[in-house]
Amino acid sequence: MSLRVLIVDDELHGVNAAAKMVRMIPDLKLVAKLTSPMEALNLISSGKLHVDIILLDIGMEELPGDEFARIIGARAVVIFITGFTDYALKAFRLDAVDYLVKPLNAGDFMDAINKARQKLRALNRIAIFGHEQKSIFIKVSPTSIVEFALNDLKYIESDDKVVYLHLVSKEKPVMIMRKLGYMEDTLPKDIFLRIHQSYIVNMTFVKAISGNKLLFKDGKDNLEIGSTYMQIVYSMF
Secondary structure (H helix, E strand, C coil), rough: CCCEEEEEEHHHHHHHHHHHHHHCCCCCCEEEEEHHHHEEEEEEEHHCCCCCCEEEEECCCCCCCHHHHHHHHCCCCEEEEEEECHHHHHHHHCCCCEEECCCCHHHHHHHHHHHHHHHHHHHHCCCCCCCCCEEEEEECCEEEEEEEEEEEEEEEEEEEEEEEEECCCCCEEEEEEHHHHHHHHCCCCCCCCEEEEEEEHHHEEEEEEEEEEECCCCCCCCCCCCCHHHHHHHCCC
């Protein structure tokens, strides 16, 4: 059975170098190579991407690899790849199976993959299977990643480059510096629907439509449906 491999490195030459190594080993299947760790994180969290091994750069600007590995937890085994030699202790504290320094050496790479195989066998699972998505991860500041439960997220409101997350658990919305398009791409489309230029709604909270109004089950925050979105919203009922 092939092992599914994901490469995450914010430098394209790093991605390509790791991909070359992966293609040398017959039982490895490269399922994706990404330069955005946040994109990778949400693809895994959503169940859209199923992986066994992650080849992960540790020094990424958008999200450091050690933080990525901490969030991913047991969803996959991690092999860190970096251009620096001073991250080894941190890597092993995060239970990474190995730590490789660029430029990659074929022998060291093969050894790391063998360690990954052994760990997967020890866990009695050669494949990491998908699961129902229960949350999303959003970078709310340069130094902060926050997990939001989908069943807590009622709707998202946009104001230019700022969005407000309206949560059931909080009286006031959470403001983050993101565009609504980013949220639309990140949220699972089987639950969240864009109904207006300024709104994305969790349809599990919706009771009905009345004219051009979308009505919530709790009777609060009923929202206007944009004219260009009317047909698709009505098709959901």
